[in-house]
Amino acid sequence: MKYSAEEIIEVYQMLNEEDLDIRSVTLSINTLFAISDDLDKSLKKLEEINNFLEKFSKIVDEVGSKYGIRIVTKRVSVSPIQFFLEVLDEKDGIELAKYLDRIAERNNIDYISGYSAFADKGFTRGSLRVLKTLTDALNKTKRLTGMINAASTMSGMNIDAIKIFVDRIFEMPPESSSRTAIMSNVPPDSPFVPSAHHGMGMPEATINVAVSGPGVIKAAIERSKPKTLQELHDIIKRAAFKITRLGELVGRTVAENMGINFTTVDLSLAPSPKVGDSVAEIIETMGIEKIGGHGSLAALAILMDAVKKGGAMATSSVGGLSSAFIPVSEDAVMSERSLEGYVDFYTLIALSSVCNSGIxxxxxxxxxxxxKVIGLISDILALGISLNKILGARIIPIDSPPGSYIDLGGLLGKIVVMKLKDVNVSKFTSYRGFIPSTVKRLELG
Known part of the structure; x- marks a missing residue:
């Protein structure tokens, strides 16, 4: 992978003036070898990955220093804890959670992900135990994340799983509920938390990379002043190509130094609360005065298509979520537009039809x-099923009225409390069971 002198200069400018960074380098590692019906034996086997995590953390720091690239977070994803809790007791899940949190802290890993379960069509003993212990697992840890995949195009949607999930997050403080999500069609190779886990069909260990770069896209549009939509699309595509090339370079270098596979560059644009690092601001730079205004969906569709086409030309290792993220709290402009009333829940659902953010x-x-929260989650997962898309909901229940906010700081940003529609949906949400897979399933063979 050779770089021209002109491209090196452009990337240098992106890194130093336009907030380009690598959002995360994620080591995804199989931990199923440690499953035992005895907790102490499982923990002893898991200790075998400690040296590997230590090596990973050191190599990521070295690669970042070598290339002068800011790598925002180092992350590890492990096999879903569901499989451990098929044979261990429910209470053992909490001890597994605390152990993973300790090993992450010990090795300077920002997040360790995998307190996760799959319950698209119903529950196994392990998936139900993950759901039941989710509150304690996250409340008693700081770096652990996890998700529940409660819907898929292949299987349908498990309403009972949604209900239990909502019960659990209502018992969590924001610092905990921000580390879990409920998903549809979750991929096996996501470098982002809380969806990350070591999925089935993956190699024994692999490196997955998430790029960032909203500021780069915004600056490219401002600098080029496109006159037509085709020019606008091309500018975004060319910038996405360069961003993805950087992610490929970092991922492959880390993987080679680790002696393992490099699997995925996630083509997602991921914002941060920092001013100038906003996906919403790209939409406004494209000509929408305030995101949420009419035309926002079309603008986001152009952005997404251009990013994917540019990214796909830069790497053959496309995976993960590969979309634009519009997390309200983590995007400074999205937070402000939400407080101003331009962005509401149905705006987010509409935008999710062309990106993979969800709520x-x-x-x-x-x-x-x-x-109402159960209904809201059902809406977003139903959209994921109907469009055969990866979508999810990361919702933060707060003891504050709509229109208020709390600032969690760091990458989590300003949590805005948005108003749910004042409509009684309790009759609908009282139904139990699961929504069958739709006719979309038949298109898949």
């Missing part, structure tokens, strides 16, 4: 009740 990092007032 991400949004506060809801506990006083509005669980039924």
């Amino acid at each position: 991400d990092m949004v506060g809801v007032s506990k006083s509005q009740g669980k039924d």
Whole structure:
């Protein structure tokens, strides 16, 4: 992979002036070898990965220093804890969670992900135990994340799983509920938390990379001043190509130094609360005065298509979520537009039809009740099933009224409490069971 002098200069400018960074380098590692019906034996076997995590952390730091690239977070994803809890007791899940948190802290890993389960069509003993212990697992840890895949195009949607999940997050403080999500069609190779886990069909260990770069796209549009939509699309595509090339370079270098496979560059644009690092600001630079205005969906569709085409030309290792993220709290402009009333829940659902964000990092007032939250999650997962898309909901229940916010700081940003529609949906959410797979399933063979 050779770089021209002109491209090196451009990337240098992106790194130093336009907030380009690598959002995460994620080591995805198989931990199923450690499954035992005895907790102490499982923990002893898991200790075998400690040296590997130490090596990973050191190599990521070295690669970042070598290339002068800011790598925002180092992450590890492990095999879903569901498989451990098929044979261990429910209470053992908490001890596994605390052990993973300790090993992450010991090795300077920012997040370790995999307190996860799959319950698209129903529950196994292990998936139900993950759900039941989710509150304690996250409340008693700081770096652990996890998700519940409760829907898929192949299987349908498990309403009972959604209900239990909502019960669990209502018992968590924001610092915990921000580390879990409920998903549809989750991929096996995501470098992002909380969806990351070591999925089935993956190599024994692999490196997955998530790039960032909203500031680069915004600066490219401002600098080029396109006159037509085709020019606008081409500018974004060319910038995405360069961003992805950087991710490929970092991922492959880390993987080679680790002696393992490099699997995925996630083509997602991931914002941060920092000013100038906003996906919403790209949409506004494209000509929408305030995101949420009419035309926002079309602008986001152009952005997504161009990013994917440019990224796909830069790497053959496309994977993960590969979309634009519009998490409300983690995007400074999205937070402001939400407080101003331009972005509401249905705006987010509409935008999710062309990106993979879903309802991400949004506060809801506990006083509005669980039924409305269950309905909201059902909406976003149904969209994922109908469009055969990866979508999810990361919702933060808060003891504050709509229109307020709490600032968690760091990458989590400002959690805005958005108003749910004041409509009684309790009859609908009282149904149990699962929504069958749709006719979309038949198109898959």
